[in-house]
Amino acid sequence: MERRVIQVGLLGFGTVGRGVAEIVSRHQNELEHQVGGPISIKSALVKDLQKERGEWNERIQLTADPADVIEDPEIDIIIEVMGGIEETKLLLEKALSHKKHIVTANKDLMAEYGSSLLQQAAEHGCDVYYEASVAGGIPILRTITEGLAADRITKMMGIVNGTTNYILTKMSKEKLAYTDVLKEAQRLGFAESDPTADVEGLDAARKMAILATLGFSAPVQLADVAVKGISGISGVDLEFCEQLGYTMKLIGIAQRDEGRLEVSVEPTLLPSSHPLANVQNEYNAVFVHGEAVGETMFYGPGAGSLPTATAVVSDLVSITKNVKRKVNGFAQHLPLYPATLKTEEEMQSQFFIRLHVEDRTGTFARVTSLFANHDVSFEKLIQLPLENKMLAEVVIITHLTSRAVYKQLINELETMDVIERVASSYRVEGGNA
Ligand code: NAP
Ligand code: HSE
Numbered sequence: 001m002e003r004r005v006i007q008v009g010l011l012g013f014g015t016v017g018r019g020v021a022e023i024v025s026r027h028q029n030e031l032e033h034q035v036g037g038p039i040s041i042k043s044a045l046v047k048d049l050q051k052e053r054g055e056w057n058e059r060i061q062l063t064a065d066p067a068d069v070i071e072d073p074e075i076d077i078i079i080e081v082m083g084g085i086e087e088t089k090l091l092l093e094k095a096l097s098h099k100k101h102i103v104t105a106n107k108d109l110m111a112e113y114g115s116s117l118l119q120q121a122a123e124h125g126c127d128v129y130y131e132a133s134v135a136g137g138i139p140i141l142r143t144i145t146e147g148l149a150a151d152r153i154t155k156m157m158g159i160v161n162g163t164t165n166y167i168l169t170k171m172s173k174e175k176l177a178y179t180d181v182l183k184e185a186q187r188l189g190f191a192e193s194d195p196t197a198d199v200e201g202l203d204a205a206r207k208m209a210i211l212a213t214l215g216f217s218a219p220v221q222l223a224d225v226a227v228k229g230i231s232g233i234s235g236v237d238l239e240f241c242e243q244l245g246y247t248m249k250l251i252g253i254a255q256r257d258e259g260r261l262e263v264s265v266e267p268t269l270l271p272s273s274h275p276l277a278n279v280q281n282e283y284n285a286v287f288v289h290g291e292a293v294g295e296t297m298f299y300g301p302g303a304g305s306l307p308t309a310t311a312v313v314s315d316l317v318s319i320t321k322n323v324k325r326k327v328n329g330f331a332q333h334l335p336l337y338p339a340t341l342k343t344e345e346e347m348q349s350q351f352f353i354r355l356h357v358e359d360r361t362g363t364f365a366r367v368t369s370l371f372a373n374h375d376v377s378f379e380k381l382i383q384l385p386l387e388n389k390m391l392a393e394v395v396i397i398t399h400l401t402s403r404a405v406y407k408q409l410i411n412e413l414e415t416m417d418v419i420e421r422v423a424s425s426y427r428v429e430g431g432n433a
Helices: 015-026 028-037 086-097 108-126 141-146 162-174 177-187 202-215 235-244 305-325 365-371 404-416
Strands: 006-011 037-047 061-063 077-080 101-102 153-159 248-256 260-271 283-292 292-299 347-357 378-385 391-398 419-428
Touching: 006 015, 006 305, 015 028, 015 037, 015 141, 015 305, 028 037, 028 305, 028 404, 077 086, 077 305, 086 101, 101 108, 141 202, 141 283, 141 292, 153 202, 162 177, 162 235, 162 248, 162 283, 202 248, 202 260, 202 347, 235 248, 235 347, 235 378, 235 391, 235 419, 248 419, 347 365, 347 404, 365 378, 365 391, 365 404, 391 419, 404 419
Parallel strands: 006 037, 006 077, 037 061, 077 101, 260 419
Antiparallel strands: 153 248, 153 283, 248 260, 283 292, 347 391, 347 419, 378 391
């Protein structure tokens, strides 16, 4: 590329968009050195032109008309940081038809339409990069597709949502209430515009679908990911975790065993000495296990304006280097394998089960014989009286069993006459099973 200004258009000028503008301005010298010319953000699409925005670089023209950005012949690269799926996909398809390269931080879009957009980009000789869509400031997609390209990845496990990690950290360490901490996560710019996607695990599930697709070279869809969020976790659950030496985290796991895949996101108890148990606040961390390399771990801020913007601007640098080398349109990773999923009989885990039981003779024998009938043994068990003197609380950590057996156990526990209710149950990872 000749030494000319690289013109960028933003779709979105919120938390991440403004972070991008700040990085481009603050690190202009270093960026220019790498890409061979100055980078200029020409315009930014917003929804509400009247919104109070404080100070920003007023050379960036704000517009509410997408055509001003995606059809501008001077703009080389579009950075999509507005969110949304259907409408955004149409805008990006249009941008590709205008031969714009794309950077996006949008996991909702990439989990749903990533392969179609990458295909269209290849047809137009354009790039689509999406590093910021998974784990914010951690360069995990590059790590998987480039750094570990020589290896065969068998497992990826981690914390890939900043909002829920922030909430669980504050609930466990500072005993704060779920709703108050969620509001704080929104104020800090970690949460999605509709935080349901964060707290119900959907945001993390989309990220795990993207990671599994790239890591296993298989087309893993969002529907292939088993999802459970954190909204049902109570302070009592967290206290029992602590008492038993565990920490609760929203953990994504993508595992491959003999070509069969298991991808899930759910609240999980980890031994408190586990490295992931010590990832606090909005930080994310991902373990990647490769057959040859063994265990690797990547850690960093998973959300927030500047960390996310760093990933976005790094993608911009990659695209610009591709332009220089004339290799745009080759960023697509076509899957090598089918996404064949494991059955629930094949998925093995330990489980935490908290029961409210009748506090009378014989109850315990009934509960233990049910577990014995399913060949599930206990690793840990505690019983405490509840305020209602007729009931007791029983907390069990099982040894390894299949998810199918665990589900069957829960069904049977729910219908046992000596059990008032199954108060909660969660996966347990990294124990001594
Ligand atoms: P945000 O603060 O809500 O900003 C969204 C921006 O897009 C705003 O400027 C908004 O305009 C504009 N916008 C939204 N819908 C629009 C529409 N239909 N037409 C025109 N403009 C529209 O969101 P964000 O936190 O920056 O997140 C942006 C994207 O990055 C999302 O895909 C998110 O999942 C992803 N992401 C975010 C983070 C993070 O930490 N925040 C991290 C990684 C990835 P107004 O300013 O007028 O409202
Ligand atoms: N809402 C997301 C999170 C933003 O909390 O992780 C980063 O993708």
